[in-house]
Amino acid sequence: MPLQRAALALTAVVLATPISAADLEIHGSNTVGASLAPLLVGGYLETRGEGPVTVTETGHANERLVQARVDGKPVEVLVAAHGSSTGFKALAEGRADIWASSRPVKDSEVEQFGHRANLKSLDSEHVIAIDGLAILVHPGNPVTQLSIDTLARIFAGEIRNWSELGGPDRPIHLYARDERSGTWDTFKSLVLGSSYTLAASARRYESNDRLSDDVSRDPSGIGFTGLASVRQSKLLAISEGKAPALKPNQLTVASEDYPLSRRLFMYTPGARTTPMAAQLVAYALGPDGQERVAQSGFISQNPIAVKPEFDDSVPETFQRLTRNYQRLTVNFRFAQGRTQLDNKALRDLERVRQYLEREGRVAADLLLIGFADTQSNELRAQMISELRALSVRRALADLGVRDVAYTGYGHYMPVGGRGSARNGRVEVWIRAR
Known part of the structure; x- marks a missing residue:
């Protein structure tokens, strides 16, 4: 390989x-x-x-x-x-x-x-690490979650008062990283896209920590930093499309399900x-x-087993499928929406093998569940999701982890908006002891 x-x-x-x-x-x-x-x-x-x-x-x-x-x-x-x-x-x-x-x-x-x-x-x-782009507000701000589209309109200056979002009657103050920052590049790509431009009123920063500290002192403030720089600010949950709003944490960021993971x-x-x-x-x-x-406060790529908390959006069939399993904090993703594993996935294969060895587990304890991004029909989505899971199964077999159970779940349970590449993934579950 x-x-x-x-x-x-x-x-x-x-x-x-x-x-x-x-x-x-x-x-x-x-x-x-x-x-x-x-x-x-x-x-x-x-x-x-x-x-x-x-x-x-x-x-x-x-x-x-x-x-x-x-x-x-x-x-x-x-x-x-x-x-x-x-x-x-x-x-x-x-x-x-x-x-x-x-x-x-x-x-x-x-x-x-x-x-x-x-x-x-x-x-x-x-x-070298996974980070969640953290959306920060003052600790006393009552707003708890935003959609990516709403976030874009805020930073473009189209939404200018917290009262428009269910908060207090205060003008919104914008805090953003500077033009040379990869954090800014990520925010511009994932949030603003080609439809929005950052408002000229935004205060710009070279340092994540200084930005976060200033937001935490400003009841009208909202800003974005890397996850390791939340400090005293309040962290918001973010949603994309019809997917549920998620806060960045060990599972959502490591698996890159959180819509602003990077x-x-x-x-x-x-x-x-x-x-x-x-x-x-x-x-x-x-x-x-x-x-x-x-x-350091970022998310490690060493897999750990976590029991997710399901909300009402998770189908009963999926809850039954995973009832006796925990989820590993790793997703396998693919280059350009195909069944070819990307560079991170190639290294994650070895991490899963090492996890089994370290924890005294065997291949029979694993379950791979493939998902497709949005497709024209259910049958095509099911086929793609199974092929992706099969691709990971074969790659694990090349490392000596053979005959891992796998299935596909079609294009259901998206973690992103319609057409998002993040929807195409293979989750790794391990039998609970």
């Missing part, structure tokens, strides 16, 4: 090459760089180094140095967190070893970088990745690195 070949290549680099004492530079997302990247670098250096790891400010805003001694030599890692687009520019110019991004690489960036590496390949694209990335230049960068990425993707992800 591609994952196995990539893992072997990465392992070969890690084992064959000692850590260089030269600086490693990570440029890009403030969401990643503010706390997560320094935490991952620190954890990695603790596994390789001698003595304490220190994190210091450089004197420039949103930049930190992580330092340690490895093999008797000083190692210094710079984390510059000025926005996702700045990270791509630094990688393209050869100033960054790793590009930290809170959005996927753009097609234009793939093309621009294509002479060096394919940034969409498994060798270059690494999902992936956090590290991008590396394929075969030209430096040995130390390869080692750091391998650590970040592994179980120990993912534990650090959880410590």
Whole structure:
């Protein structure tokens, strides 16, 4: 499988090459760089180094140095967190070893970088954590949930008073990330789309934490940040289309069912990745690195079993199907709406295998349930949902997890609006003990 070949290549680099004492530079997302990247670098250096790891400010805003001694030599890692687009520019110019991004690489960036590496390949694209774009208001605001369309109209300035939403008679104050931010790119893509433009009155921020703190002090405020920066603000539930409103939590974000879920990335230049960068990425993707992800306030990709709370929208047939099961906090998703697993899914296969081994479970304990995005008829949706579940079953069999039970549930129980790619998924359930 591609994952196995990539893992072997990465392992070969890690084992064959000692850590260089030269600086490693990570440029890009403030969401990643503010706390997560320094935490991952620190954890990695603790596994390789001698003595304490220190994190210091450089004197420039949103930049930190992580330092340690490895093999008797000083190692210094710079984390510059000025926005996702700045990270791509630094990688393209050869100033960054790793590009930290809170959005996927753009097609234009793939093309621009294509002479060096394919940034969409498994060798270059690494999902290091899952985040939920948090919609924040003042703790005293009585509003508890919004639809994505309503949220877009708020930030476009079409809805200007909280009384229009069942809240107090107060003008709405908008707080938004700056233009260089991957968080802004994600909000613009998932919420504003091509139909809305951010109101000129919005206050713009480079820092997630500062934005959240200011919203928490403003009874009229509403803003958006990464999930790790909720702090003292109040978190709203968000809905898309006819799907139920969801708050971001361990299950809804890890499974990417929450409509404003997003992936956090590290991008590396394929075969030209430096040995130390390869080692750091391998650590970040592994179980120990993912534990650090959880410590940082983001959502780890290490699967855990959760018993979901069903509401009245869940069909009785589905409740019977899953009655004796818990759900793992992982969904398998597909590239471009097909049955081909995407890069994250290829790595999640190994995570499921490791979970079974760690928990003393076997393949017979698993149940895969496939879902289709909206189709022209029920039969076609059922066929697609079963084919997706079968695709995951075969991929698990290639890792030695054979004969897993599977079924399809058609295009019922959507987690997004009509036509949303998030509706096409395979959920993983495990028999309750």
